[in-house]
Amino acid sequence: MDSPQGFAGRTVERRSMLAWCGLTMLAIGWQAAPEGWGSVWSREPSAISAEVDRSVAHAGRPSVRVVHTGRQDWSLAQPTELAVRTGDLVEASVWLRMEGDGEVQLGFVSRGPDGTVRDWIFGGRTARAGDWRRLATRVVVPEGVASLLPRVTGNGPCRVWLEGFRCLKTGNLQEMRDPSMPQRLSLQNRWLRLEFDTKTGAFELASRGSRRRWSQKPGGSVLVRTARVGGSRLTAELWSATDAQKLSLTAELDAERPEVRLTLSGDGDLEAPLAYPHPWATRAGMELVFPMNEGVAFPVDEAGLPEQWLHLYGGHGLCMPFFCQTDGPASLLTVVDTPDDALARFVYDGPTMVGRLLWEGQKGRFGYPRRWRYALFDEGGYVAAAKRYREIAKGKGLLVTLRDKRKRVPAVDLLVGSPNVWVFGGNAAEMALRLKEAGFERMLWSAGGSAADVRAINRMGFLTGEYDIYQDCMDPSQYPKLQWIHPQWTSELWPDGIVLRRDGSWERGWEVETKEGGMIACGVLCDLLAPQVARRRIAQVLKEKPFGARFIDTTTASPWRECYSPKHPMTRTDSRKAKMELLRLLPEEFGLVAGSETGHEAAVPWVSYFEGMLSLGPFRVPDAGRRMEETVDPAPEVIRKFQVGPRYRVPLWELVFHDCLCAHWYWGDYQNKVPSVWRKRDLFNILYGTAPMYLFRAEDWPNWKERIMESYRAVVPVARGVGYEEMTDHRRLTQDQTVQQTRFANGWVVTVNFGSQPFRLGPGRVVQPEGFLVERSKDQRR
Template sequence: MFHIDNQHLRLSFSPKTGISVSDKASGAVFTQVPCPYAIHDVTADGQSISYTVHAGGLPIRARLAFAGVREITLDLTAEGPMTGDIAYPPAWQMAEQDVGVYPIGTGFAFPVNNPGLRIPPEMPFFTGSTGLALFGFIRNGQYVFTGIEKGYDAVMKHERKDDGLLHTQVYWRGEKGQFGYPRQCRWFFADSLDDIAAAYRRWRETMGWVRTLKDKIRHTPSVAKLIGAADIWLWDDNNMSRLYGRPESNDITPRDVRRAAGEMLELGMTRVLWQAFEGENAEDCAWLKSRGFLVGKYDIYRDVLPKPIADLVIPYRKKRSVNTRYWPDIVRTDADGSYAKAWAIHGKDGQMHHQHAVCDICALRLTMENVPPDIAAIGYDSRLIDVQAGATLQECYHPLHSQTRSAAQRYINAQLDFLADIGLTVGVEVGSEASSRAFHFSEGLLSSPWYRAPESGRRMNTLYYGDDIPAQIHQYMLNPIYRVPLWDLIYHDCTVSTWYWGDSSNSCPELMPIRDLFNALYGLPPLYSLNMSQWDMLKKDIATSYHRATATARKTALSRMTSFAWLSPDGMIQQTAFANGVTVVANFSDEPYILDDKSVVAPKDYLCQEGQQDTL
């Protein structure tokens, strides 16, 4: 057995039993499950422990060392081909009462002993499902978390062992078939989630991944209008029919930009990110901007309609695919030479037809070519880039634009940087920490894809009522006992996160007050997605929601979230605190809650205790 020590921890290693860590203050000992690989050549020098892991015929040199008083690094280096995923280090051994914390959406926490919970078996890092390369568990007030330095070629896998407990482990993937660059895990040990998040953020700061909204506003002044702004998609009543090849109705409420926006202002909705899927004209855009709105447009550079099927799809889709003229030169190519598939769209034959995926290198060029003329003609000051920053990173084997997954991330960030450089407030679908320094807002990070309504990506303004509300909305999406603001404890003052357009604040109108509570607790604004007729029907309810949901976002958007706590044993009373002194208590229960100072938080309501609002 080999040991190294610091003031707080003892790190032990044995080729037979693997890694264990003892917390000197509490006496807690954390061990890992057995390692499936042979281990040889162990050495120790008092500061580190080194050894060789033989994984599938590939010798990997491993080095354990302290990185801080309660942090440990595991560095892995190797040269040679990888024939499959490498599962090292092993998962931490779970105990019956452990609670796992996962970077699903903005964060979820599940008891590891509940086999009925819905959690995906495999989650690549930096995708629409997994925005952080950080996961961990809570045991008797002790927090143990695993961070992955560069998660481009890594996935998180969940497996129930023979003991019935859910274990989580990192699996490394090859970089174009090779082990490639050095890989690193970093373990964090702390007494609170707040301390875990603070330590993780410090690590990411050293990597240059942390850029605050204050810094972003100095670079792109239009971002200032994002603070506390509701994200609103106002659709034409026939938009969904056009998208999906259904007959359009003549009996509709016309999409009247100025009427709807004027009504929003009359209702006190003064801070709005106005989003357009089909775009606005220059006159309406100028009018909206003159009223203080941030005006954005949808855009996408991940899908391209292949020329051979262009005449098979519905005309509306053919018209929208402006980059088909570059097919197939821009298509991402798989290792076997085939074209990668992308989002399927409706054909005139009643069938679904797959588009092809655009390589991220080519997407940057297309963005630089397409966006500036549109901005010059219309005057938008915001852009939402769909898919790109929220999809699983992919390799490309095209001889003219070959890319690794890490290169794909670099080009995605360059795309977002370019948009910010030309003065646009930049939004992404979901996004991840690997691109958080480059974007300003993310749509969908609050709405994990695993717990949304079915086909929410195609049902942008579907409303659900009563028994038609999907069960997962109640069980997971809006269940406070499972949600934790892991993302915001790290990046709250760096990005603005919202719900997804198919999982909007108004998607289940009767549940808007619950979504408002999450927005208030996390200091995040709401997102509404609805057509003109729905606006006329729901505008008073939406205005009520707007005022409830945006108040703390205005006060806290530029401040770090410094603390999160469960105030009641059942998790229904929760509290967040921010660096500027603002504290929010949300009561998700059906009973009043009395705070220590005798303040009362009404059922399904929140109390915001004032601090000092941040200024630029």
């Protein structure tokens, strides 16, 4: 339930209001506020105080001091709400000084005519610790909002001094609207018709072939001042509700396809994400399909699915910048052409889930024009959408196939179809020999080893690799406190080389255990500096150890970052380019097979394998990245339902990039991590045409040997057989999704049965429970 913070200035008796919210007096801390303010509130009782402080003044006037000792949220509201109407321009500001680790926001509680809260922090602007500065916000009142309550909110422990609060209306945009503008404007070509609602800024798309219509759900994020149509283009002037910024919108029909290309431009600050365009409405029976790792398909009307808030600038968000909604045959594809500062949220809006596209600022500014497109498909569902995106990726130069990479780095052929093996402890060469004697004909040995080990494993015909990382930068003065010191930290660049946030604080990275049981965070190395560090390090390693591959941790998993250091300032676009330069070094300068974590399309031209693409990030076992060697059984519900459950998984990544890169499980979520669902992992590998991953300690090999070899014999021949091929189709053959089928460009057809009953494909073609069937056309391409 939302907190009742915004009630501070309403004439509602507090005890009855709290009861209405389902909360007791012990759950919320209310106190009287200083004169000129309404009630002060904290989620933690007795964690907050507010009083006039005459000893700390601003411009000769005393301040109000707020002291908050809790870890959760608090608020200090104005005593009265401001009655507003659609289009009102409202500004608020306050002078602020702050100490502590928390943060403070100035914004409004917006309410509808019936008093229902529309937004708890409408137009919020954030400040952190620092001396006196003016914090200001400016909003346009959207349709459906009748009142605004200005307030200061915060979270975490802090001391805040406030002075000189102001709030006023400065005009009304509705009164500036073009009176001759029609309610709706439209464009059309041979495939589709586009309509634009000049009141809400919402679009409607209709297929001229199937008559299928798709409509957006207006959310009040913009107001339209002017709009017109000229030829195949629509242009409009919009105003953002959350920051009162003027925006320019263009929408243009593609002359060759059933697509619309859109551009949004602005020239002001963008402190909070801009939620425009509006989301497309969904209805029962539809699915939202989006590339979170390999890909998921969420039934929009299924209650209780975990909402996803994902960035588009890193592997732990969307690994490709698109999503679609489908009712089975028909689909609507949204492609983000400028994803470096974009977000996607898959959230419930009423009884169904919708997909929202949002834009973040580039270092706090709107920056460059934001571009996206919509494409309609009458047939083919999410497969047609993925195949259209493959064409777009090819146009961007991302579609570099494994065959192409093999020409540049011949050792790529040792990778394709090979299981990824991590073994801890023991002698590397001896362990590799035991695997070979057991029946391993192919293997990516990821666990490194001595120079002699690497040479010996190379002679066995295996691909040898080693772990590396260029993100973590630990303060050397902390070394004596730590349980362990990582040999590949870039601590020689502390502190000048680390990422600085906008407020001057340093970006926290991986946390390391101390000898006393606490945790100390590494800094994050600025991506601009990583290539030069890597060039020196890798050259030195290869002088001694002739590896054929190298795994660079975090580079494609962690987000592109902004850096505010004056020595190496960086936008997210700069960060992406620097990360790709780091990965380019491996094949181009060192002749190595490149691997990285989780995965993102930006790295496809350079990287040949991703560890973690097969593993859905939000649905791994807890602390998977720290406790890699620990097996888990019985399988947690999140593993059974989402990670290896066939209902919610779709191979979007493989439909776009299967012939370009080898996707593996995560090293904390591998084949034998949860033994009771091992078979299902094997089946996903077989269905997707990808190689397995095994991780264990050397002394445990006798315990795992039989089961690993069974898995190897089932999965590896398929992974090798289709490893260089495009995945051309994916089908779900049963209503419960337990029987699925993939097709590949060389004619291989793979059918997998995740269920508990046999499935009859045709005469003499039965797929047994937890079984699979591989069929090959007679004219398959070699």
